[in-house]
Amino acid sequence: MTQDELADAYRRYGPLVAQRCRAIVRDDALAEDALQNAFMRLWRYEASFAAAQSKLGWLYRVADRCCFDLLARRRTRRETSLAELPERQRSDAAVEDRELVMRFLSRFDERTQQVAVLHYLDGLPQEEIARATGWSRQTVWKKLTLLRDRAAELRAQLERGVPV
């Protein structure tokens, strides 16, 4: 892949991937690292990218992995406001769950992180998450239930003023 082609890919997909990385890692510098890591992999694996049915989906999956890696390396993060991210109208409870899950994303295992991102950022329903990940619907359902339960626990702790 030439540098011009890489620039074209960034021009087209980079802003969305950058926005996604910020939503996951919630730290500007870390998000920039994740974005660059994702495009380094695009550069390395251009054939895999070219073969992907959804180029944006391919980049999102790679960027998600880059973000999870960085989160695993650096647990302390500067919080950014959810209001900084483009937000579609959702019910308050759903937004609150998303805010809590994404804020504490690094505490979940990688599979659960992946389900959280597909559900809360991409807005995918269970069956589409199952298709995207190759996991059974039951596994996805269990992960979503875990996320909702954990969000409820965190909310309760925060409301009681208990450090989380």
Added chain:
Amino acid sequence: MSHPTAFVLERLAVDDLPPDEAAAARAHVAACAECRAYADSLAARSAARLAEVPPAAFVQKLVARRRVARRRVAAAVTAGMGALLAASLILWLPRAGVRLKGGGFALERQRDGVVTRVGSDAAVRAGDRLRVIVTLPAPAPADAWFVGVDGHVDALVDAPVMTAAGEQPLPGSVTVDAPCVDGWIVVASGDAASPATEASLRAHAAGGVDRARAAPPGLPAHARAARLRCE
């Protein structure tokens, strides 16, 4: 009204949807103020990002990173060394190495001008140069990484290399950096020469790896590893 998912609207924004899905999504956006507002916000944020970090500047960052990564793993081979290693192949192959999907791979270590074939558990020290020799039964892409016990993963070649059948050296060599870090050379071929393999290695290596392991965690079925121990 049933709205398209955020992902669908984002794919629409970058023209990543098949034509029929794009037409349906476009029709929905035209009739839905909420989705139109989201689509507009994506366009505005994209423009802001590209103004903040233009494509040329972003690519230069990647070019610089690739240069640094190359220095770190020191993928540097001189014409003279290439000739030396090519000659060494005749002397050293075939020998026992690491089995790899119908074939195998071996490492050659150059130290103080002497090239030695090392096994799957190699003693190395800073300044040693290593070269990966892949043996495949049929032409296939091959890829290689260094996985350090400190958790870092470096690609040893710029991209998967289409490799002919038989014994073939992967391009470039690796210079063991100072301070020397224990780790593994991982080689994958065929479908395993993929971003999924690299992602799995990185995910499992993040945070550090037990140096006593014969292979790093997260090694896919069709990838193999040779251990490097610092002397």
